[in-house]
Amino acid sequence: MNSRKAFGYIIDMVLDFFYPPRCPICERYIENRSDILCSECEENILSIDCSHDLRLQIKETWRLTKYKGGTQRIIWDIKFNKKLGELPTIKKILDKALNSNIKLKEMLQKIDLATAVPLHVNRERERGFNQVELIFGEWLNQQNIPMERLLLRIKDTEHLYDKKREERQREVDSAFELAEGAEVHIKGKRILILDDIFTTGTTMSECAKVLKTAGAVEVYGIALASDY
Numbered sequence: 001m002n003s004r005k006a007f008g009y010i011i012d013m014v015l016d017f018f019y020p021p022r023c024p025i026c027e028r029y030i031e032n033r034s035d036i037l038c039s040e041c042e043e044n045i046l047s048i049d050c051s052h053d054l055r056l057q058i059k060e061t062w063r064l065t066k067y068k069g070g071t072q073r074i075i076w077d078i079k080f081n082k083k084l085g086e087l088p089t090i091k092k093i094l095d096k097a098l099n100s101n102i103k104l105k106e107m108l109q110k111i112d113l114a115t116a117v118p119l120h121v122n123r124e125r126e127r128g129f130n131q132v133e134l135i136f137g138e139w140l141n142q143q144n145i146p147m148e149r150l151l152l153r154i155k156d157t158e159h160l161y162d163k164k165r166e167e168r169q170r171e172v173d174s175a176f177e178l179a180e181g182a183e184v185h186i187k188g189k190r191i192l193i194l195d196d197i198f199t200t201g202t203t204m205s206e207c208a209k210v211l212k213t214a215g216a217v218e219v220y221g222i223a224l225a226s227d228y
């Protein structure tokens with residue numbers, strides 16, 4: 001062991017003694033500082049799932065976690081309590097997902113450009129940010145995938161999470177259109193749509209339709225959490 005490594009090792013031991021690492025989800029102590037979550041949370045939350053549903057116009061739709069317990073609280077805290085201090089935890093969860101799934105990695109390598117499901121301008125003004133851009137921003141940056149605003153939400157829809165499938169469909173019908181000047185960025189590209197919560201897929205599907213009509217060759221989707 002060289003001296004720098006030994007020094008790092010000692011620092012870790014001291015840190016573990018005074019500030020034992022805790023799981024960012026359940027706050028239980030975790031044994032190994034290099035682990036991101038405790039093993040229980042990892043098992044409960046990480047749930048990487050990919051579907052190929054042609055009706056959605058999306059080649060691969062990925063969901064990375066279950067929308068319950070820890071992720072539910074974190075997403076809620078970011079959206080409604082503006083607790084942006086939770087973002088590094090999400091970044092760790094995303095890293096964990098990426099490192100545990102080679103197919104997800106391969107999919108990301110095909111992507112030219114990513115875009116978040118947009119909020120209506122009124123909602124974004126009220127919140128101060130689009131949480132989806134914050135959730136995925138740094139992670140995508142690390143994969144060298146640019147993110148741009150390609151879509152606008154033109155219907156100020158109600159919150160969708162407690163609605164039935166038919167109601168959701170009605171709410172998101174024609175809810176999106178191209179952002180000004182976006183077409184030149186879309187033509188011939190493989191585009192990734194990002195969202196925080198995936199329920200029935202209607203929102204992502206509506207976004208995909210607009211991107212396909214504007215000339216995207218393939219559309220992929222990633223949602224942080226699945227409530228399906």
Ligand SMILES: [Zn+2]
Nearest residue numbers: 023026038041
């Ligand atoms: Zn935990």
